[in-house]
Amino acid sequence: MFKKEFQKSFNNKMVYLDSGATSMKLDLVVESEIEFLTKFNTNTHNEVSESSSKINELIENLRVKVKEFLNTKEGNVAFVSGTTYASNQLAFGLIEEINAKHEVVVTAVEHSSNLLPWIEISNKTGAKLNYFDLNNDGTIDIKSINKVVNKNTKIVSFAHISNTLGYENDVKKIVEEIKKINENTLIFIDCAQSISHEKINVFEWGVDAITFSTHKMYGPFGLGILWAKDTILNRLKPLVLGGGNIVSVERNSFQLSDGPHKLEAGTMNLSSIYAFDKLLDWYQKTDINNIKSYELKLKKYFVSEFNKLNDDEIIIYNLDNNQSSILFNIKGVSSQDFAIFLEKKYQIITRAGQHCAQLTKELTNSKTTVRATLSIVNTKADIDKLIEAFKDKDKWSEYII
Incomplete structure (x- = not known):
């Protein structure tokens, strides 16, 4: 088929x-990367070049297209190197807000990219790291959420679908239970294993951020997606500084760009972004x-x-x-x-x-x-x-x- x-x-x-x-990579993805490298091969942030202007426009339109794919109109999309980077960006981008009075909750079956950052954050800040109770199939036990989530819970992060046991967590119900206990808890979802198998409905979930990689959805290597509500993006401190994520520089200071742009320092993986744009068109046609x-x-x-x-x-x-x-x-x-x-x-x-x-x-x-x-x-x-x-x-x- x-x-x-x-x-x-x-x-x-x-x-x-x-x-x-x-x-595996769809033929259209392979062809699109080749097309970019042979017909465009340009960098962004250059409004003089016609090719660069086209890519700048594609990137901004792609942010909207990704949000439509995720069924949300709010928030925005940052293009990073992968799910691992995105998870670390969320964790370390908020480290200044986390202290020893706070608690973070994960599961014991998380991929290292969504576990190690939170272990490190808890070690550096003194925040308590808790683990959800799990059902026999590896899903989060919704009935026992109140054992680990409380008024001190700052962040909850877990996978939609496990990369090992393949369980699927009922994100909507889990979020509802968490918000009953603490409506201020931030909830981040790792969608790396689900993005090519399930329809993601960010609006229905009511989460604060999600992450995934395009290479797990028949797309190109080296491209990760971090979608987050604007309130989260505004608070995140970028992991990397340089060209592309600043507005102005003085001798002893600089001003960061707004929104997702501040998380995109340096040259982005433009051939992958170009191919990902074509890939989302394919998903729309395929269902x-x-x-x-x-x-x-x-x-x-x-x-x-x-x-x-x-x-x-x-x-x-x-x-x-x-x-x-x-x-x-x-x-x-x-x-x-x-x-x-x-x-x-x-x-x-x-x-x-x-x-x-x-x-x-x-x-x-x-x-x-x-x-x-x-x-x-x-x-x-x-x-x-x-x-x-x-x-x-x-x-x-x-x-x-």
Whole structure:
């Protein structure tokens, strides 16, 4: 259904099941980056150049287009290097407002990019770091939110969808419960794993900021999106200073730009921004609900075929959810060794290790796992090949040097 749109970045001999780390790139994304580099290749902030003026206009129009994609008219969009940068910008951009009287709440299954900044902030400011209670599937236990959120809670930050177990948090309900307890709590959502699978509705959620990366949504590398309410953007101190985020400079002082521009020092990743603009047009035509429906059919097919194996040597930690990730281990085999076997014998690309979410071991009781992620580049034939590899799992050691 979708695979034909990825021919320029796809090796047809390979079964690519690592979209959770980075997705394949749509042909139109590859072509758009080349088009920018060969037809424009200009920098911003130069109103004399016609090409530069066009790119300046594209960027400002793209901010609006991103907000429409996220279903919000308020706030604004900053273009940064990735989700990790965006998360750090939120944390360290507000550090001067945080002190030992405050509390910050996260989950134990956050990606390191949304966990380490808050650990560091709590260490530097003395603020207390709390963790939500989780249900068995890894979702936030809404009924126990009042155990960790209180009048001192300054910030709450968590993932919409986990990058490991693939759970989906009910953001709207969680936000409602938090605001009942403390309406002043700032709520930040990591959408890196959900942005290409679910329709994001920022207006309905009522959150203060979200982050995501374009390379996980069939788009270019090196581009992250930080959307935030204007009240947050106005308070954020930029992590980096330089050309592009200042209005004026004196001998001993300078004046920062307003809004998202102050977070965009230096030359932005313009070829990626140009390609992302085209990518959002594709999403508008495609309808993300069709993407979700296709992936759900693949997951259901996998569950059906896997259950036929009736093999208790294969441990799958998230078989029953409707998300695209499949987190598993083979009893007695290291995750890295089995991932090597999958690639060498079956040309199946997965990801093995801790997935930058080391505290997930508290739920899986395993330090490392193999993660296979389904996406629109996959077909039922890819799942058949993975099932075939599971049947052949005892031969894994023949492919380890």
